[in-house]
Amino acid sequence: MLIGNYQETYRSDEALLRTPAVRGWMAALLALALLFPFVAGDYLLYLANLMGVLAIAALGLNILTGFTGQISLGHAAFMGVGGFGAAFLASRLSLPFWLAVPAGGAMACLAGVVVGVPSLRIKGLYLAIATLAAQVIAEWVFVNWTSATGGIRGLNVPPARLLGLSLDTDFKVYFLVQAAAAAHVWFAANLLRTRWGRAFVAVRDRDIAAELIGVPLFRTKILSFMVSSWYAGIAGGLWAYFVKVVTPENFPLSLSIQLLAMVIVGGLGSIKGTLFGAAFMTLVPEALKLLVGALRAVWPGAQAYLFPMRDVVFGALIVAFLIFEPHGLAEVWNRIKRFFALWPFEK
Amino acid sequence: MDLLLQLLASGVVTGGIYALVAVGFVIVYKATGVINFATGELMMLGAFFAYTAMTAARAPFALALLLAVLAAAGLGALVERVVLRPLLGQRAISVIMVTIGLSSIFKGLAQMIWSGEYRSFPPIFPRAPLVLGPVILPARQVWPFAIALLAILVVGLGFRFTRTGTAMRATADDQQAAYAMGIDIRRVFSLSWSLAAVTAAVAGVVVGTIGGISPQLGAIGLRMFPVVILGGLDSIPGALLGGVAIGVLENLAGGYLDPLLEGGGVKEVVPFAALVAILMIRPYGLFGTREVERL
Numbered sequence: 308m309l310i311g312n313y314q315e316t317y318r319s320d321e322a323l324l325r326t327p328a329v330r331g332w333m334a335a336l337l338a339l340a341l342l343f344p345f346v347a348g349d350y351l352l353y354l355a356n357l358m359g360v361l362a363i364a365a366l367g368l369n370i371l372t373g374f375t376g377q378i379s380l381g382h383a384a385f386m387g388v389g390g391f392g393a394a395f396l397a398s399r400l401s402l403p404f405w406l407a408v409p410a411g412g413a414m415a416c417l418a419g420v421v422v423g424v425p426s427l428r429i430k431g432l433y434l435a436i437a438t439l440a441a442q443v444i445a446e447w448v449f450v451n452w453t454s455a456t457g458g459i460r461g462l463n464v465p466p467a468r469l470l471g472l473s474l475d476t477d478f479k480v481y482f483l484v485q486a487a488a489a490a491h492v493w494f495a496a497n498l499l500r501t502r503w504g505r506a507f508v509a510v511r512d513r514d515i516a517a518e519l520i521g522v523p524l525f526r527t528k529i530l531s532f533m534v535s536s537w538y539a540g541i542a543g544g545l546w547a548y549f550v551k552v553v554t555p556e557n558f559p560l561s562l563s564i565q566l567l568a569m570v571i572v573g574g575l576g577s578i579k580g581t582l583f584g585a586a587f588m589t590l591v592p593e594a595l596k597l598l599v600g601a602l603r604a605v606w607p608g609a610q611a612y613l614f615p616m617r618d619v620v621f622g623a624l625i626v627a628f629l630i631f632e633p634h635g636l637a638e639v640w641n642r643i644k645r646f647f648a649l650w651p652f653e654k
Numbered sequence: 655m656d657l658l659l660q661l662l663a664s665g666v667v668t669g670g671i672y673a674l675v676a677v678g679f680v681i682v683y684k685a686t687g688v689i690n691f692a693t694g695e696l697m698m699l700g701a702f703f704a705y706t707a708m709t710a711a712r713a714p715f716a717l718a719l720l721l722a723v724l725a726a727a728g729l730g731a732l733v734e735r736v737v738l739r740p741l742l743g744q745r746a747i748s749v750i751m752v753t754i755g756l757s758s759i760f761k762g763l764a765q766m767i768w769s770g771e772y773r774s775f776p777p778i779f780p781r782a783p784l785v786l787g788p789v790i791l792p793a794r795q796v797w798p799f800a801i802a803l804l805a806i807l808v809v810g811l812g813f814r815f816t817r818t819g820t821a822m823r824a825t826a827d828d829q830q831a832a833y834a835m836g837i838d839i840r841r842v843f844s845l846s847w848s849l850a851a852v853t854a855a856v857a858g859v860v861v862g863t864i865g866g867i868s869p870q871l872g873a874i875g876l877r878m879f880p881v882v883i884l885g886g887l888d889s890i891p892g893a894l895l896g897g898v899a900i901g902v903l904e905n906l907a908g909g910y911l912d913p914l915l916e917g918g919g920v921k922e923v924v925p926f927a928a929l930v931a932i933l934m935i936r937p938y939g940l941f942g943t944r945e946v947e948r949l
Contacts, residue, residue, distance in 0.1 A: 378747050425930075429937045431746045432689050432887070437933050440926040443876070447923040451915060462726050510669050560876075564754055611769075615869075618762030625755030629748050630740045636706060 323496055344481045359484040360546045362585035363491050365569040367538025370495060373576035374531040375512030375531035377426055381438035382539050383567050384445035387558035389415040389540025390547040394462040395455055404467035408544035415540020417534045423532030427525045437606045442560050443617055449555035459556030480549050491538060495578055507531050572628050573635045580637030592617050656788045661909040662902060663789045667799040668899025672856050674802040676881045676893035677809055678853030684826035684888045685846035691753040693854055694875015695760035700726045701862035701871060702768055708776060715778045722855050730851025734844045776864040789858040798860035805856045808883050859912020880925035886942020900925050
């Protein structure tokens with residue numbers, strides 16, 4: 308039971324992990340994450356990698372939508388820019404992955420600026436529609452700019468090489484993806500405590516008021532778009548190395564919507580929530596697959612309903628969370644934590 | 655020249671159908687401030703209702719259309735009551751996402767009930783094409799266009815002249831004032847969703863008779879966005895003009911630009927390029943209300 312949290316130096320007061328208990332849990336989590344690939348099978352590793360990649364992208368989207376209040380329906384397009392950028396640099400110019408992925412992120416960043424510029428003039432629902440247009444146009448460019456993207460067939464990506472080691476299996480990619488995810492979570496957690504991070508939140512809550520008290524509105528929005536699309540671009544680049552081929556079909560509008568769903572289900576404006584959301588929304592379709600597989604014994608026709616059922620469950624989750632749990636899984640987590648904070652002295 | 659006229663004509667025909675859907679979209683936006691991402695799925699469901707009535711119950715087309723309209727009206731009211739009302743006045747992101755969630759549910763349900771197969775309506779309209787000088791319009795385009803126009807006319811007149819229509823316009827104009835005058839705002843919200851579902855259903859049936867139906871029909875709903883942004887999100891005349899303009903633009907781009915590019919798909923992307931241009935120049939559309947923000 309937590310009684311008090313006394314900080315005696317500014318340094319300890321500013322730390323991200325402020326109590327020994329939190330530090331202990333974090334260390335345990337880290338140890339588990341490091342142990343996981345040695346016990347898990349290929350399928351679980353694949354899921355963990357997918358989750359890691361999607362978590363990075365969803366985190367970027369949450370910085371833009373949850374913290375800055377700018378809705379983006381085009382985040383899959385930013386992932387695509389990063390993915391195709393990294394794949395192009397790696398396959399045509401044979402750049403090593405530690406240059407190709409950040410370069411892809413930088414390209415996505417630029418794309419973010421282009422899409423973000425109109426955000427000063429249009430906002431709210433109109434901005435959402437503008438980003439939707441960006442998504443549609445980007446998809447078209449991916450298909451038609453054959454010389455750079457390889458068109459419908461896409462680009463093959465050689466496995467990443469690190470210290471003479473070829474990262475060609477899910478086991479090896481796991482460490483790369485999770486390290487990148489951890490770094491991006493750490494950066495986001497810190498970013499939101501800085502002057503700029505506070506400016507994001509001010510813009511979200513009341514943009515005109517924020518400008519009146521001296522937050523440069525345009526620069527803040529653009530910066531948010533840049534950070535956010537950098538995250539998406541890095542996720543896209545990592546994904547390219549992880550699935551080894553990028554095609555335009557990897558980055559459809561439905562992926563943008565899936566990322567938004569992760570942010571909503573996890574909790575708008577919560578980093579922890581984003582991670583929960585990414586994990587949850589990745590696991591639900593897999594759980595459904597298992598369920599349908601189990602049902603097949605008693606009901607052979609179940610397989611035909613798997614895909615439509617995924618659509619229904621996906622939609623129902625979004626609707627249910629918005630109506631019943633608008634702060635998402637992060638709030639559920641906090642409730643559970645509060646319960647145990649005083650347990651067993653208060654029910 | 656003949657090609658141009660032909661493209662223009664089929665553009666206007668497509669545009670008429672877009673306009674019908676856009677009218678429903680605008681009605682919901684005006685009344686409740688919700689952008690309805692499930693428009694396309696409502697079209698698809700309407701088409702399936704009519705299809706089922708025609709094939710399973712062997713109803714004549716007019717009756718099937720009527721049944722589809724009634725079912726859609728009920729569905730619209732239900733959706734408003736169960737899903738949209740708890741979210742009234744919430745952030746834009748919640749309202750957008752909830753309609754996206756709805757569209758996903760509808761798509762999945764339709765696929766469960768009617769399977770993903772592609773189906774076509776039994777023949778309905780007389781086959782004789784309409785010949786206007788050099789332009790020949792196939793009957794399967796002319797009749798749907800006529801139905802769409804008729805539906806727009808009915809909705810427009812109802813909006814303008816009936817008591818309910820006046821109440822809806824008053825609510826859109828100033829919610830608090832309308833409420834103070836004794837207008838039941840909740841009924842107006844529910845009615846606007848019904849109306850939106852009905853216009854979508856009619857449009858869905860009409861589109862279905864042209865090109866067949868499948869649960870994927872809903873994808874067409876995305877094309878509403880260029881239409882309503884061009885016309886202005888809250889303007890019914892804008893929806894009409896925007897529908898026709900985008901329909902024509904799309905067909906011209908498809909006819910002239912598509913053959914030049916091997917990847918194709920220009921027809922789908924050009925309206926969205928136009929959308930971006932419109933947003934940059936005139937964010938509130940041709941006839942939309944310019945929003946003034948106060949602190």
